[in-house]
Amino acid sequence: MDLEFSAEDLAFRDEVRTFIAENYPAQLRGKQDEGEELDKEDFLSWHRVLAKKGWVAPAWPVEYGGTGWTSTQRYIWSEESARADCIRLLPFGLTMVGPVIYTFGTPEQKAHFLPRILSGEDWWCQGYSEPGSGSDLASLRTRAVRDGDHYVVNGQKTWTTLAQHADWGFFLVRTDPDAKQQEGISFLLIDMKSPGITVRPIITLGGEHEVNEVFLEDVRVPVANRVFEENKGWTCAKFLLAHERVGIAGVASSKRSIERIKAIAQTEMDGDRSLLANPFFKRKVAELEIDLAALEYTELRTIAGMAAGRGPGPESSVLKIKGSEIQQRLTELTLEMAGHYGAPYFRGFGEGDNEHPIGPAWANRAAPTYYNTRKTTIYGGSNEIQRNVIAKMVLGL
Amino acid sequence: MDLSTTETQDMLRDTLAKFLADTYGFEARQKMIDSPEGRDPGIWKALSSELGLTCAPFAEELGGMGGGAIENMIMMEELGKVIAIEPWLQTVVAGGGALSAAGGPLAEATIPQIISGDCLIAFAYAEPQGRYNLADIGTTAKQDGAGFVLNGHKAVVYAAPWATHLLVTARTGGSRRERDGVELFLVDANSPGISRRDYPTVDGFRASEVYLENVAIPGEALLAGGIDLIEQVADQCTMALCAEATGIARTMLAQTVEYTRQRKQFGQPIGKFQSLQHRMADMLVEAEQIASMSLMGTLRLGEDAVVRKTAVSAAKAKVARSLKFVGQSAIQTHGGIGITMELGIGHYFKRSTMIENQFGSADYHLERYEALTMVD
Numbered sequence: 152m153d154l155e156f157s158a159e160d161l162a163f164r165d166e167v168r169t170f171i172a173e174n175y176p177a178q179l180r181g182k183q184d185e186g187e188e189l190d191k192e193d194f195l196s197w198h199r200v201l202a203k204k205g206w207v208a209p210a211w212p213v214e215y216g217g218t219g220w221t222s223t224q225r226y227i228w229s230e231e232s233a234r235a236d237c238i239r240l241l242p243f244g245l246t247m248v249g250p251v252i253y254t255f256g257t258p259e260q261k262a263h264f265l266p267r268i269l270s271g272e273d274w275w276c277q278g279y280s281e282p283g284s285g286s287d288l289a290s291l292r293t294r295a296v297r298d299g300d301h302y303v304v305n306g307q308k309t310w311t312t313l314a315q316h317a318d319w320g321f322f323l324v325r326t327d328p329d330a331k332q333q334e335g336i337s338f339l340l341i342d343m344k345s346p347g348i349t350v351r352p353i354i355t356l357g358g359e360h361e362v363n364e365v366f367l368e369d370v371r372v373p374v375a376n377r378v379f380e381e382n383k384g385w386t387c388a389k390f391l392l393a394h395e396r397v398g399i400a401g402v403a404s405s406k407r408s409i410e411r412i413k414a415i416a417q418t419e420m421d422g423d424r425s426l427l428a429n430p431f432f433k434r435k436v437a438e439l440e441i442d443l444a445a446l447e448y449t450e451l452r453t454i455a456g457m458a459a460g461r462g463p464g465p466e467s468s469v470l471k472i473k474g475s476e477i478q479q480r481l482t483e484l485t486l487e488m489a490g491h492y493g494a495p496y497f498r499g500f501g502e503g504d505n506e507h508p509i510g511p512a513w514a515n516r517a518a519p520t521y522y523n524t525r526k527t528t529i530y531g532g533s534n535e536i537q538r539n540v541i542a543k544m545v546l547g548l
Numbered sequence: 549m550d551l552s553t554t555e556t557q558d559m560l561r562d563t564l565a566k567f568l569a570d571t572y573g574f575e576a577r578q579k580m581i582d583s584p585e586g587r588d589p590g591i592w593k594a595l596s597s598e599l600g601l602t603c604a605p606f607a608e609e610l611g612g613m614g615g616g617a618i619e620n621m622i623m624m625e626e627l628g629k630v631i632a633i634e635p636w637l638q639t640v641v642a643g644g645g646a647l648s649a650a651g652g653p654l655a656e657a658t659i660p661q662i663i664s665g666d667c668l669i670a671f672a673y674a675e676p677q678g679r680y681n682l683a684d685i686g687t688t689a690k691q692d693g694a695g696f697v698l699n700g701h702k703a704v705v706y707a708a709p710w711a712t713h714l715l716v717t718a719r720t721g722g723s724r725r726e727r728d729g730v731e732l733f734l735v736d737a738n739s740p741g742i743s744r745r746d747y748p749t750v751d752g753f754r755a756s757e758v759y760l761e762n763v764a765i766p767g768e769a770l771l772a773g774g775i776d777l778i779e780q781v782a783d784q785c786t787m788a789l790c791a792e793a794t795g796i797a798r799t800m801l802a803q804t805v806e807y808t809r810q811r812k813q814f815g816q817p818i819g820k821f822q823s824l825q826h827r828m829a830d831m832l833v834e835a836e837q838i839a840s841m842s843l844m845g846t847l848r849l850g851e852d853a854v855v856r857k858t859a860v861s862a863a864k865a866k867v868a869r870s871l872k873f874v875g876q877s878a879i880q881t882h883g884g885i886g887i888t889m890e891l892g893i894g895h896y897f898k899r900s901t902m903i904e905n906q907f908g909s910a911d912y913h914l915e916r917y918e919a920l921t922m923v924d
Contacts, residue, residue, distance in 0.1 A: 493902070496749055
């Protein structure tokens with residue numbers, strides 16, 4: 152066992168660091184610095200740079216376009232990306248449907264979809280939750296009825312992140328209404344431009360248009376776009392959820408947030424001292440750092456287990472619970488730093504308007520981000536559900 | 549000891565509650581917020597000249613009902629229940645409180661205007677660098693003949709875009725953060741030299757950055773009392789916020805309980821799940837403590853400065869933390885729908901989050917409490 156990086160790892164770190172410094176899109180950096188909301192092109196700009204370099208999907212098997220990095224190299228990659236404040240690439244193609252397709256898909260599905268995910272040509276969204284099926288996902292009612300070599304899909308999905316930009320969606324649909332809940336579900340890839348699909352925005356508390364409702368009315372989907380067997384979609388769903396939970400810990404980006412908080416608190420004044428010199432504030436930062444270290448080493452142990460061919464099993468729920476709570480506490484602390492300037496509601500620069508936000512630039516998204524980040528303990532299987540998983544699957548209760 | 553309310557106080561509460569139930573529905577409130585002015589001026593007119601509620605906390609000789617802090621508490625609780633965006637705290641509590649305490653011709657002239665609804669006040673106490681320290685003031689008030697000339701930048705002044713008058717803290721002498729030399733002025737909002745940058749706030753109000761550039765004001769604009777008066781007024785505002793928090797916390801709890809009765813998952817209402825029941829029981833525990841501390845602090849507002857400050861800081865420190873728990877729990881229990889603009893609960897959460905830090909965060913008030921009560 153060794154905590155230190157080898158010489159090869161250090162060389163790799165330098166290579167990564169240099170690459171990011173030289174290739175991160177300048178326009179994207181500028182928007183991040185000003186706290187502006189990012190649009191589709193912003194997300195794609197960094198995606199395309201990485202795709203060209205061949206680094207866009209480090210975790211994928213090499214045969215499908217992965218990098219072949221060791222788990223340590225992957226860890227270094229995510230550390231360095233966060234350290235340089237690179238945006239997190241959207242997970243829907245790269246870490247959700249991509250692995251489902253290369254694990255369960257047909258050769259035709261792999262050949263068609265995987266390269267397009269890597270290149271960024273297809274933007275994916277996730278059709279899982281329904282108005283009546285959130286934590287109880289397996290109760291979903293969106294119906295797919297076979298009609299020759301098509302399914303005809305009717306129903307409604309919700310919380311569909313960035314569906315307004317999506318070219319394709321992966322959907323859980325009910326193909327056998329008579330089977331036991333989990334056994335009548337299939338996993339379909341649906342072209343979002345299909346007739347009968349309507350996307351309606353849901354505006355969240357920070358004013359963002361991030362999530363949507365998706366209505367499906369007699370949408371015809373070729374049977375060839377079903378992944379894995381009919382009525383076995385729950386296998387894909389579970390596989391995806393377990394993978395989602397690992398990345399959801401967000402250790403590297405939380406580290407970056409703590410560094411950012413410390414840097415701001417060093418210069419932000421609290422009377423005749425810096426805010427970081429305020430013992431109350433400093434204590435909270437220290438506690439967060441320590442909790443984050445505990446999470447990080449729990450994640451490293453999970454990664455090591457995966458490298459040895461185990462899991463990710465239900466222990467990944469530990470990562471989800473702690474990771475999400477830490478992300479929330481970070482936004483709480485940022486809002487606290489903002490003081491009075493947490494209140495102004497800045498909605499980004501309008502067309503032709505370059506008036507500076509009210510108060511310090513770092514403060515103007517503090518409250519919206521705090522509100523928005525309440526989602527982390529709700530999505531990806533709420534933390535209540537994660538505790539159920541631990542109680543049932545780990546503790547055997 | 550008597551913690552019961554009078555018949556008049558109950559009547560005030562009922563009158564306001566009924567009026568707000570009719571006027572402050574979810575959609576009506578949203579319409580006010582989205583309007584160009586960001587409010588419905590008719591509501592304030594109704595509260596003041598039509599229903600006569602604004603007279604409640606003022607002395608009888610000035611046209612009031614002879615009430616005080618308890619009346620403000622009752623009003624703020626009800627306003628909190630509908631997350632009203634009315635400037636009661638700024639106009640009646642801060643402006644009215646400062647004028648009542650200072651007395652004199654300015655108070656005699658202005659308080660009837662507050663009662664009639666013609667005078668709307670915004671409390672310009674915060675500055676960009678000052679955080680919650682009321683004496684951390686860079687704005688200057690320079691004596692000029694019989695009057696003063698104001699220069700400076702006041703930060704995040706709630707209700708300033710609507711105000712006829714600004715209640716401004718400024719320094720007549722002394723250095724930054726020195727207690728001596730900070731004074732309170734009531735300034736006509738249209739005085740030459742005042743400019744504003746207006747903006748909406750995340751909790752539905754309108755506020756401004758207020759810039760004072762050689763603003764000449766008469767000597768009578770000074771409300772004598774210095775930092776002691778300013779602290780007293782800020783404490784009154786703090787307790788008004790705690791009362792608002794009581795209304796908000798109880799409403800968030802009620803809405804959450806109701807939601808868990810309606811929302812079904814795994815074949816039953818989610819309110820049947822023990823983990824959620826326990827959380828909602830804890831929300832009730834915290835909401836009740838908010839109500840208790842709101843009452844305690846309000847009852848101590850009339851006492852000498854040390855007792856008052858100790859009580860107010862205890863109340864705000866407790867309320868800030870309990871309110872955070874209630875708000876976060878309400879959202880978590882609602883799930884995704886709680887984070888959207890589409891349901892009321894999220895809007896309550898946005899306001900409750902702002903209350904946590906206004907007029908001093910939990911940390912600020914804990915520090916003040918410790919300094920007042922413990923010798924190292």
